[in-house]
Amino acid sequence: MKHLTEYRDLEATQQVIRQIEKVVTRPWKIMEICGGQTHSLVRNGLLELLPEEIQMIHGPGCPVCVTPMQLIDLAVELMEQGVILCSFGDMVRVPGSTISLQEAKSRGGDLRILYSPLEAIRIAKENPDREVVFFAVGFETTAPANALSVLQAEKEGLSNYSILVSHVLVPPAMEGILDDPLCAIDAFLGAGHVCAIMGYRQYHPIAEKYKIPIVVTGFEPLDLVQGIYRAVAQLEKGEYRVENQYARAVTEEGNLAAQNVIHQVFEVADRQWRGIGTIPMSGYALKEEYHAYDAGRRFSLEKERPQDPGECIAGAILKGQKKPHQCPHFGTKCTPRTPLGAPMVSSEGACAAYYHFASTNT
Amino acid sequence: MKTSHPLPSTIQLAHGSGGQMTRELLDQIVFNTFRNPYLEQKHDGAIVPLKGPVVISTDSFVVSPIFFRGGDIGELAVNGTVNDVAMCGAIPEFISLGFIIEEGLEMAQFLRVVESVRRAAEEAGVQVVTGDTKVVESGKGDKIFINTTGIGNPHPKGQISMDRVREGDHILVSGPIAAHGMAILSEREGLEFESDIQSDTTCLNHMVRELLDIFGADIHLLRDPTRGGLSGVCSEIAQDSGLGILLRENAIPLEKQVAAACEILGLDPLYVANEGIFCAIVNPAVSTDILQFMNQHPKGSKAALVGELLGAHPGKVVMKSPVGGTRIVTPLIGEQLPRIC
Secondary structure, three states, rough: OOOOOHHHHHHHHHHHHHHHHHEEEEEEEEEEEHHHHHHHHHHHHHHHHHOEEEEEEEEEEEEHHHHOOHHHHHHHHHHHHHOEEEEEEEHHHHHOOOOOHHHHOOOEEEEOOOOOOOHHHHHHHOOOOOEEEEEEEEEOOHHHHHHHHHHHHHHOOOOOOOEEEEEOOHHHHHHHHHOOOOOOOOOEEEEHHHHHHHHOOOOHHHHHHHHEEEEOOOOOHHHHHHHHHHHHHHHOOOOOOOEOOOOOOOOOOOHHHHHHHHHHHEEEEEEEEEEEEEEEEEEEOOOOOHHHHHHHHOOOOOOOOOOOOOOOOOOHHHOOOOHHHEEEEEOOOOOOHHHHHHHHHHOOOOEEEEHHHHHOOO | OOOOOOOOOOOHHHHHHHHHHHHHHHHHHHHHHHHOOHHHOOOOOOOOOOOOOOOEEEEEEEEOEEEOOOHHHHHHHHHHHHEEEEEEEOEEEEEEEEEEEEEEOHHHHHHHHHHHHHHHHHHHHOOOEEEEEEEEEOHHHHHHEEEEEEEEOOOOOOOOOOHHOOOOOEEEEOOOHHHHHHHHHHHOOOOOOOOOOOOOOOOOHHHHHHHHHHHHHEEEEEEEEOOOOOHHHHHHHHHHHHHHHHHEHOOOOOOOHHHHHHHHHHOOOHHOOOOOOOEEEEHHHHHHHHHHHHHHOOOOOOOOEEEEOOOOOOOOEEEEEEOOOOOEEEEOOOOOOOOOO
């Protein structure tokens, strides 16, 4: 647990908060990209400890929240067809247009909740007569393991394994947010885990083009306040550059071995983001030579599917234009038990974070 | 009629038919294991001596896998029910034992479970006085399910009641949280940790009895945080008492390897199941003495004072984070872990 407890230290954290108080002279809006950071901010009660000039805006970095509803419908259909559907736990309660994966399971579907796609490979080997599909959701962080599972399936000659791809990328999402005319964000806290894989080279042109500070930041309380401090210090001096607060896990070039695996299997493609819409070149799709492992193609599930009903304001939440409690349905019609949209379900969703851990003042 | 026909190597449907094979199974395994005069009455039920009022609690156990680090479903089925009776401030005396077995369960595994029920009942000082055995078709169960009902008399000095919970009361937890849930999870397919996390399943009735012997009415409420974890119990107490609860995250006992496993799997230990600890809501004037007593008890060496009851924010649980912020703790919604008790 070393490298965790020391980043949860009361004295050290409060000392950095005092430094922020010292340098801040005017209001700033800072977006933390990653849902894990949102959770840590709320779980640790940091929002109420920060000076009131600092407003944290919760970004789109929850992969489950941005997975299109149509893909969930598709996964449900696969289960109804007798496929063994493997998924990360977060995904199973997210509502599709009719039911969630969890409900499909209660109706007799075969759903396996896994922590690694390589477990799905084992399931495919153990069930040679059945189709096994892994729901490959996530940002750049989960992409290497998902890609590896495809390479492993190829190596072992498994013909009953495929993945349902819903991979999204952080930098295009940041640009999408900054291009929005309603965007009022002054600085970003970069997503530490994503950068551990991808590095942060891609962020320099963004910082330059939009004149915005980007601080790659970790997830513990001390990480977060340090990231915020560095962002505020730049903003107060009128500077905009990329900094790395999370140096114990992140290097500029990232994890090259993981990137190689990703690029071997995936190529960058347009992706639909739930609540936001299609962002060009914002996700991964399987390369042509791996189309055999693409569940979307394999099961030719290309039929027309219903669109989001529109009660959920996920788009505004994910772009940071609204806070969860500013939604008329928050905590009333929409709760983790009866979610109208994904941000209320996923453990990284901003709405769920507010619902579970909201500070005593709100 | 005593039978000596050798048992087959697996449980078969006929073992639940009520016929000769049921009789053989019961005689050779169940009655043979739990010898006591009440069971040997061989009525449809047991006639036992009890003075009123009587405390009754029932619980069903469907844990998968049935054997796990630190225990098994048999031990759990005794401890779970014994602890529920003890949490009412009572001294458990008798339990019933109902099996629902899936056809095909290895006889050796059934024997192992029955033996473990025996050991747990002996440690808890309760007698198995009645029971039932059913067998379901292969695929219609999950190896073995167990239902137990416990009966006991209230402790003469015990005054355990939600009505007695007061503003200012202290909350003690008798041991480190989240061990059972994480032991089960680490046992499940594909999840292995370098460290060996053990379930905390154990009977708590002796410790509760000693606490009530000494501190009696100063113990206001007892709860064991099984499914739903510590947060579940605290949320219930806050809602039912109409008071607020303040927990201090730093004070909650949590073993290092359990904390690390929760960290890796993205689980909050506050929501993870326990099977061998309890929360006591106690008179703050004597909480230090109670804690000291618990710490000297073999089952409470890591007990801690974790929080208190407040007049503020009625019905809600608030947690002070290690870095000084506060947050609301909500009860578990939906499922955090698949079947764990």
